Amino acid sequence: MAGRIVLLLACLFVMPQVQAELSDSKRALIQELFPSATVIEDKLPDFPVYPVYQLQELLGYAYETIDHSRLQGFAGKPISMLIGLDTKGRFTGIKVLNHHEPVFLHGLGEEPLFEFVDQYEGHSLQEQIIVSTSNSSRSGRTSDGNVVHFDGVSKATVSVLIINDTVLSSALKVARQKLEGFAQSAPTRAKPDFYQPMSWQQLVDRGYIGHWQIGSESIEAELGRPLSDYPMNIEPAEGEPFTELFFAYINSPMVGRNLLGDDGYQRLMERLDDGAQVLAVMSRGAFPHVSREFVPGSSPDRVGLSQNNLAVEMRDLNLLDQNLEFRAAGMPSFEAGNLFRVGGNAGFNPGAEANLKLNVELARNHLMVDRTSLDIPVRFNEELFEAVEVAPNPEDTRQPVWIGLWKERWWQISLLVIGLTVLTVFFARQKALSRNPKLVHRFRWGFLFFTLFFIGFYAQGQLSVVNIYTLFLAIWDGFSLNVFLLDPIIFILWVYTFITLFIWGRGLFCGWLCPFGALQEMAAWLGEKLKFRQIKVPEHWHRRLILLKYPILLALVGTAFYSLTVAEKMAEVEPFKTSITLFFVRSWPFVLYAVGLLVIGMFIHKFYCRYLCPLGAGLAALGRLRLFSWLDRVELCGNPCQHCKNECGINAIRKDGRIDYDECIQCLECVVILEDDTRCVDKRLETKKRSRQANILATDAG
Incomplete structure (x- = not known):
């Protein structure tokens, strides 16, 4: 023992x-x-x-x-x-x-x-x-x-x-x-109640706004040659500096309110995220702090900021306009002025010493460029700041990665939201609009092109079964929404799809918003135009084959908890990555598989969607919780009329006329038929009945 x-x-x-x-x-x-x-x-x-x-x-x-x-x-x-x-x-x-x-x-x-x-x-x-x-x-x-x-x-x-x-x-x-020299200084923040009206010169004299300049002689000494050697017309007028810089910490009410006015300061603070810090930089002279080629909203090319030997990110907010401008009393005019968001991974401590670096590059000709870097100390009057008891964790205060991605892709997001709004209105008014078959068909094909080329090929908005088991794994390991916000297009599509599952079921996504589904639709159309023989899968086989996608889904999700690597390989049952993400530029087995499915789809309408798609299986399972059944049926549907069933390319209508919402892709073809007096048997019989009654009445009247 x-x-x-x-x-x-x-x-x-x-x-x-x-x-x-x-x-x-x-x-x-x-x-x-x-x-x-x-x-x-x-x-x-x-x-x-x-x-x-x-x-x-x-x-x-x-x-x-x-x-x-x-x-x-x-x-x-x-x-x-x-x-x-x-x-x-x-x-x-x-x-x-x-x-x-x-x-x-x-x-x-x-x-x-x-x-x-x-x-x-x-x-x-x-x-x-x-x-x-x-x-x-x-x-x-x-x-x-x-x-x-x-x-x-x-x-x-x-x-x-x-x-x-x-x-x-x-x-x-x-x-x-x-590492030595990288330690953080004692953290500070701007005093929230420290303010009194001041003129521009008072702000500069008290050190609330930083000031630095360099003259022609000094810059010539740095470069080792006279400014007249550079064919850029950068020689300043007599008495003017080569560069004169002013910089200010806008978050301080003393500085921000005096520079932007009370209304402008309030509007700026409301637009910023919590923890966002803003540094204003203004310059005049022959060499301003941004070049003529500077792109608003990007990082400056001539000036950088560092603190504690770490680079501090600077990014132009692109907010200065007629509604937000510098307006301090007695403020001089400047060649350039910007509001920069500062911080990034390194963070920024406004009350501690920092350093601006002005990078001067002057071309003597097309081949020879002279360069020098000038260090500008940044230290504001300590009256502006107060100590913070606990140093903030840089990971907690910096802007999340997804925010920058959403801002960068704003126009793609806007176009997608507009497209989804139009689609929602169309579906909400489908019964009225279906009375015009040409309108429905043109809108459907137009939207399928939008889905394939914009959502799919350009914006890379192809949803995948990988997203499903990623969600389950995230819930299992500790859910964080930040993971799903990293791709704004995917996130918006998932939110929209999830909401509409409870309204229209699986079909709205599978029939309208899936890029590979749109590609299959186009392959089927091409097969018909080429007069390929369209194969109708026998009903008893069809009912068995549509169940295949469910065990595929369960196998993928279950495997993900055992081995994510194996699950990722199994997810290649989806041809989405090969066809939509990589434009078929991939090793031949993957391309052969994806192209093979499209070729089969030219003979069997949307073969992959109907029988193999695990994503469709997952959506179908959730779609059973839908609140409405939008597709109307009439007494003659299925007994004896089979017109809608025969026209349904995906075979989602049973012989008795019932619609199988687990398989329906909401193409609206049956709605168009039902609203068409010349195609719907019920409508035709009703028309004949009214015509017969009208003839009888006319005869009696005669």
Whole structure:
């Protein structure tokens, strides 16, 4: 007995050491991040990093992002990376350890992912890293001063933005904890009640607005040549500075109310998110703080902000106009003025010292450019601020990733909302509108083109069964709405689909909003035009085959809880990624499968939708909770009339005339027939009856 107790105690002491030991495979990866390393220590018990040395000299730290950031990826699971950070805050490299991003695993392949993270090597936390989310003319490693532009990955915008946020937020934690010069200052905030009316000059004299300038002689000394050597006409007039800058912390009522007026300050504060901080920058002279090519709403190209050796994000709010402008008494005129949102991952402490960097680039000719960077100290009068008791967590105060994505895609969101509004009105008035068959058919085909080309190919709004098990996994692991807000188009479509399931059932999405469904519809139309023989699946076989999609759904969802990797592979039963996301640019087995389904659909109408689609199965199950049955039936439907059943391409009408809402895609063809006096048997008999009665009455009257 005593021996067992000793053994148990020994295990308790030994296990933590075993768990902290560095595996050979991970040691090899860290060695790649620090090639000159001679000593790689085990993970520290008090802070999860691996110290790396060359003999006795500390080279930096390696760490796993999963220990410092739990930001979920597009698949609902964090992206795990091993990152090297040297003692000066520079990335020595990044290794992807584990991820579940579908577009990289089974779409584009992992090579674009590895190429993206390779861009961080050699760059520093002192630089502001901006990931391009669209096709840009910038190279992936170009830099404007301390602003560095990385190429994103087409079709994987959300994933690379999550990776960037994970890399920067985790690196900031490590730098602030372990690297010299990166520690946070005591936090401050603007005094909310500190205000009195002041003129422009009073604000400047008291240090409430910062001021800095440089003259021609000084800038010529920095550049090493006279300004007359540059054919840009940048020589200032006599007595004027080369550049004169003013900067102010707008969140302070003393500054904001005096600069913008009470109404303007109030409107600005109402438009900002909680925790948003705004820095105003104004300049005059031959070289303003933004160039003529500056794009409103983007990061400035000539000026950057840093604090505690960390780059502080600056992004133009693009809010200055006739309704919001600088209007302080006695304020001079400026060549340029902007309101910049500041903070980002690094945050911003307004009462602490910071540094503006003015990047001067002057071209002597098309080939030769002279550059210099000028440091501008930023320190406002301490009367504006008060101490904050607890330092805010940067992850809690910075703007969530999804907010920037929604702002960037505002016009896509607007167009989608307009399209969904039009569709809703059309469906709400379907009975009245169905009296005009041409209108219904034209609207349907027009909307299918909108769904395929805008929602699908352009906006990448193809819903998938992956979204379903991602939701279940998120609920299982601790639900966070932020994961689903990362893609605004997908989020809006899911919310709309979920709501309309209880009104119209599955069919509104499957028949109108599914891009691959629209592509199948077009393939079926082409098959008819080419006079392919249309195969009618026998009723008894059809009733059995439509059940196939339900076990496929259950297998996918169940497997996701066992192994997300296996579930992602099984999700390839959906051809959506191949056809809609990747435009059929993929390895041949996937393309063959997707094209094969479309070819089959030219003979059997919407074959995949009817028999294989797990997403359709999930929607059909929820659609049974619908509140209404919109598609009317009359006494003759199915007994004996089979006209609607024969015209229903998806075979969602039973022989007895009942509509199977689990299969119906709400194409409205049966509604059009029912409202057409020349096609509906009931209407035709009713017309004949009225005509016969009218003839009898006319005869009697004669």
